[in-house]
Amino acid sequence: MxxxxxxxxxxxxxxxxxxxxxxxxxxxxASDLGIxxxxxxxxxxxxxxxxxAVKERMHKDIGRLLxxxxxxxxxxxxxxxxxIAEVTSRVSIIGSTFMTDIKKDIxxxxxxxxxxxxxxxxxxxxxxxEEGVRKGKIxxxxxxxxAVMAYLGAIKMIIQPDILMENQFSIEDAFDNILKIFLEGxxx
Amino acid sequence: MxxxxxxxxxxxxxxxxxxxxxxxxxxxxASDLGIxxxxxxxxxxxxxxxxxAVKERMHKDIGRLLxxxxxxxxxxxxxxxxxIAEVTSRVSIIGSTFMTDIKKDIxxxxxxxxxxxxxxxxxxxxxxxEEGVRKGKIxxxxxxxxAVMAYLGAIKMIIQPDILMENQFSIEDAFDNILKIFLEGxxx
DNA sequence: AACTCTAAAAACTTTTATAGTTTCTTATGA
DNA sequence: TCATAAGAAACTATAAAAGTTTTTAGAGTT
Numbered sequence: 001m002x003x004x005x006x007x008x009x010x011x012x013x014x015x016x017x018x019x020x021x022x023x024x025x026x027x028x029x030a031s032d033l034g035i036x037x038x039x040x041x042x043x044x045x046x047x048x049x050x051x052x053a054v055k056e057r058m059h060k061d062i063g064r065l066l067x068x069x070x071x072x073x074x075x076x077x078x079x080x081x082x083x084i085a086e087v088t089s090r091v092s093i094i095g096s097t098f099m100t101d102i103k104k105d106i107x108x109x110x111x112x113x114x115x116x117x118x119x120x121x122x123x124x125x126x127x128x129x130e131e132g133v134r135k136g137k138i139x140x141x142x143x144x145x146x147a148v149m150a151y152l153g154a155i156k157m158i159i160q161p162d163i164l165m166e167n168q169f170s171i172e173d174a175f176d177n178i179l180k181i182f183l184e185g186x187x188x
Numbered sequence: 189m190x191x192x193x194x195x196x197x198x199x200x201x202x203x204x205x206x207x208x209x210x211x212x213x214x215x216x217x218a219s220d221l222g223i224x225x226x227x228x229x230x231x232x233x234x235x236x237x238x239x240x241a242v243k244e245r246m247h248k249d250i251g252r253l254l255x256x257x258x259x260x261x262x263x264x265x266x267x268x269x270x271x272i273a274e275v276t277s278r279v280s281i282i283g284s285t286f287m288t289d290i291k292k293d294i295x296x297x298x299x300x301x302x303x304x305x306x307x308x309x310x311x312x313x314x315x316x317x318e319e320g321v322r323k324g325k326i327x328x329x330x331x332x333x334x335a336v337m338a339y340l341g342a343i344k345m346i347i348q349p350d351i352l353m354e355n356q357f358s359i360e361d362a363f364d365n366i367l368k369i370f371l372e373g374x375x376x
Numbered sequence: 377a378a379c380t381c382t383a384a385a386a387a388c389t390t391t392t393a394t395a396g397t398t399t400c401t402t403a404t405g406a
Numbered sequence: 407t408c409a410t411a412a413g414a415a416a417c418t419a420t421a422a423a424a425g426t427t428t429t430t431a432g433a434g435t436t
Contacts, residue, residue, distance in 0.1 A: 099350070146357060181369075
């Protein structure tokens with residue numbers, strides 16, 4: 001079955017998001033899945049390969065999502081909410097160790113990730129906010145790009161497993177709270 | 189002169205904040221300061237030692253700051269502003285690679301950092317917000333701890349050198365924007 | 377101008393981590 | 407019962423980096 005490949009990408013994505021590229025070993029990924037390294041190397045020829053696969057899938061998924069929302073949700077604030085809810089968990093790689101790792105180790109991959117972040121994420125989400133500004137729904141004394149980064153940073157902080165574990169609140173509560181603060185903060 | 193020790197701690201703190209513990213080499217630190225490894229080992233017996241020293245100094249500094257603000261600024265929102273402005277740059281280690289690194293490599297140090305974060309940072313800053321809630325200045329439908337974490341996460345995202353570099357805005361602008369959004373978002 | 381002390385530069389050794397490979401074992405199913 | 411597939415685990419090769427030693431250079435001293 002080919003869908004083992006997807007499970008490998010799942011596991012790798014999780015690990016990479018939390019620990020970066022270097023710190024994650026092939027043994028880690030294998031043992032997460034209860035498979036052997038042998039099987040791992042059956043499906044991917046190297047660790048680098050896995051990183052590329054993770055990136056590919058993530059970017060495809062996010063790209064599709066953004067296109068879909070663009071068509072289906074006209075109100076910028078509603079669109080923002082929707083996208084954030086779905087994209088958030090996938091962008092935990094932004095500004096993480098993973099990026100600093102691959103900057104040195106797989107510079108080609110790094111460049112593609114950077115450009116995707118810049119062009120797709122910031123430009124797109126920032127664009128939504130700007131639309132909100134034009135429509136008079138969002139205050140115009142804030143920089144939309146900074147706002148997006150701030151929001152993503154807030155989410156990133158919360159979804160860290162370590163952080164989540166030692167607190168009593170659920171991730172949904174947290175998302176909710178942050179959205180509340182943020183929406184209230186940016187709206188006119 | 190003993191103040192070379194402080195310069196070493198400075199350099200290490202910077203590196204550790206950005207890259208974590210593992211990724212930073214003794215050569216990195218030495219070359220940042222234009223000194224030799226020999227001199228490094230003259231002042232600290234190991235890399236671990238330096239990490240402890242960084243932690244010690246940081247926690248002392250922050251502790252002093254918090255105590256001082258407690259005495260001198262009665263209004264919770266003003267106090268929050270003041271503390272955030274000064275503490276922010278020092279807590280970039282929270283939720284960073286440094287923490288995940290030392291969790292494995294120097295567990296004792298990790299525990300002390302975690303407990304400091306929990307007891308001093310979140311409890312203290314969260315306490316300010318709760319005071320604000322009691323005084324009716326801050327809305328009570330948000331979890332103060334989540335709010336603090338969100339805020340710190342937002343800052344953390346912004347102050348990353350990589351992120352700062354490729355954007356046109358200054359760090360002061362960014363702080364300003366975030367504070368605006370956040371204060372607007374949490375106030376009644 | 378030779379002398380000394382200090383610290384940088386750089387070469388070196390040793391340890392450790394881990395990517396990738398191989399071998400051995402076990403289970404499944406034809 | 408044999409063949410294939412996959413896990414477990416041992417193994418190898420290599421690279422990175424901690425820590426040490428040696429060499430070089432310069433600033434101040436007699």
